Amino acid sequence: MRASEKAYAVLREDIIEWRLAPGTVLAEVEQSERLGVSRTPVREALGRLSAEGLTTAAGGRGVVVTDISLEDIDELFELRETLEGKAAALAAERGERPVFERLHAELLRAPEMLNDSDPARHDYYALVGRLDEAIDAAICNSYLAQAMRSLRVHLVRVRRLAADDASRLNAAAAEHAAIAEAIALGDPRLAEAATTVHLHRSLSHLKATHTPHT
Amino acid sequence: MRASEKAYAVLREDIIEWRLAPGTVLAEVEQSERLGVSRTPVREALGRLSAEGLTTAAGGRGVVVTDISLEDIDELFELRETLEGKAAALAAERGERPVFERLHAELLRAPEMLNDSDPARHDYYALVGRLDEAIDAAICNSYLAQAMRSLRVHLVRVRRLAADDASRLNAAAAEHAAIAEAIALGDPRLAEAATTVHLHRSLSHLKATHTPHT
DNA sequence: ATTGAGGTTTATGTATACACTGAGGGCATC
DNA sequence: GATGCCCTCAGTGTATACATAAACCTCAAT
Numbered sequence: 001m002r003a004s005e006k007a008y009a010v011l012r013e014d015i016i017e018w019r020l021a022p023g024t025v026l027a028e029v030e031q032s033e034r035l036g037v038s039r040t041p042v043r044e045a046l047g048r049l050s051a052e053g054l055t056t057a058a059g060g061r062g063v064v065v066t067d068i069s070l071e072d073i074d075e076l077f078e079l080r081e082t083l084e085g086k087a088a089a090l091a092a093e094r095g096e097r098p099v100f101e102r103l104h105a106e107l108l109r110a111p112e113m114l115n116d117s118d119p120a121r122h123d124y125y126a127l128v129g130r131l132d133e134a135i136d137a138a139i140c141n142s143y144l145a146q147a148m149r150s151l152r153v154h155l156v157r158v159r160r161l162a163a164d165d166a167s168r169l170n171a172a173a174a175e176h177a178a179i180a181e182a183i184a185l186g187d188p189r190l191a192e193a194a195t196t197v198h199l200h201r202s203l204s205h206l207k208a209t210h211t212p213h214t
Numbered sequence: 215m216r217a218s219e220k221a222y223a224v225l226r227e228d229i230i231e232w233r234l235a236p237g238t239v240l241a242e243v244e245q246s247e248r249l250g251v252s253r254t255p256v257r258e259a260l261g262r263l264s265a266e267g268l269t270t271a272a273g274g275r276g277v278v279v280t281d282i283s284l285e286d287i288d289e290l291f292e293l294r295e296t297l298e299g300k301a302a303a304l305a306a307e308r309g310e311r312p313v314f315e316r317l318h319a320e321l322l323r324a325p326e327m328l329n330d331s332d333p334a335r336h337d338y339y340a341l342v343g344r345l346d347e348a349i350d351a352a353i354c355n356s357y358l359a360q361a362m363r364s365l366r367v368h369l370v371r372v373r374r375l376a377a378d379d380a381s382r383l384n385a386a387a388a389e390h391a392a393i394a395e396a397i398a399l400g401d402p403r404l405a406e407a408a409t410t411v412h413l414h415r416s417l418s419h420l421k422a423t424h425t426p427h428t
Numbered sequence: 429a430t431t432g433a434g435g436t437t438t439a440t441g442t443a444t445a446c447a448c449t450g451a452g453g454g455c456a457t458c
Numbered sequence: 459g460a461t462g463c464c465c466t467c468a469g470t471g472t473a474t475a476c477a478t479a480a481a482c483c484t485c486a487a488t
Binding site: 027028029039043060061062 | 468469470471
């Protein structure tokens, strides 16, 4: 693996997992020593992170981990609703119906998976991930897909602030199933509406269970 | 000015102005000699350009200028309609009405500017730019604003393919005036509709006057 | 003649040395 | 004692040297 990619992966993971708190200054020399690579790949990694918005170049003097607060969450979901709503609608118009029928059936069975313990939860996340991928593939719009990808990074970061309990995951599975079903039916407006509902519920849950980070 | 910023600005300009055709391989040494800086800032510039989507890292061997074709234009406008429609609606909800009333009045007077020759056209573009900025500021959503900024780069590139004649600019000014008016009225749905109309007309004009690049 | 293997070459990937700028602290002066 | 100036230092910005890998060309063998 290239050193710059390693530096990027580690730093990104550290930021997303909140091991590097917002406001932390990432000095090039310091990080290059910590990661065991030279300054050059660290520089490249910091550049990529800044382009993604995970870090911000603080006026020539150091790169700092971007802050993400509750107001950001509202902004984030505002854009997310716009993009994913459109994506769901496009998927309903253009997607291969059998793909989403299968996903729909699998999502309906998800509550069984969630009755078991943590390892099963991983399978559930993988299933939701497959729905995301199927939508990405169905929309046939690389710009929209790219915009959603860059959003998801920030969403993963925010999600770490909330506690995903079993009851919420069950509800989320049902909401995802509704989205998959609407797409399988080829109904753009329904797909968009189902997405809107899901995102509003997610946001409510997120805000309700938000735990201030220590 | 920093060397890396200069390299970035020059390369970006060269790509947008079609002086560097899609598919052109940007070798680091070659570009560093051409731009009179060393490889390091060129590398950084190429990284930023790739993050924006103007170039693509071609599997370890060189960075190539991204292709942009007619199908891309459809995808581009599909996303643009989604984002700018939402942005106009939000601006109508949250914007300072006097700002957009002033812009509306100025846009109504734009046809007078366009009767004159080229230097006046520059003023018109500046006026439209101010409308964009006013919307950006009004939406109070940095993620949405960022998404629109990254889109505009590609749009500028596409726009160079079309010939902006005086009649189209006059029509566009009226469409922009309608958007500003809707926002000033505080009517989100009207603002979104006006934006949709404007973008559809822009796209039609673009496709109609598209000149294959030599 | 065509194909494969190996060497050469040229590009990128990485490390490091040097330059420069901005900040912070200490000292001197008012 | 306070304030202003200078010196030092730390950290980024740039250049360059070196490592490495992939592609192309050549030569030979089938």
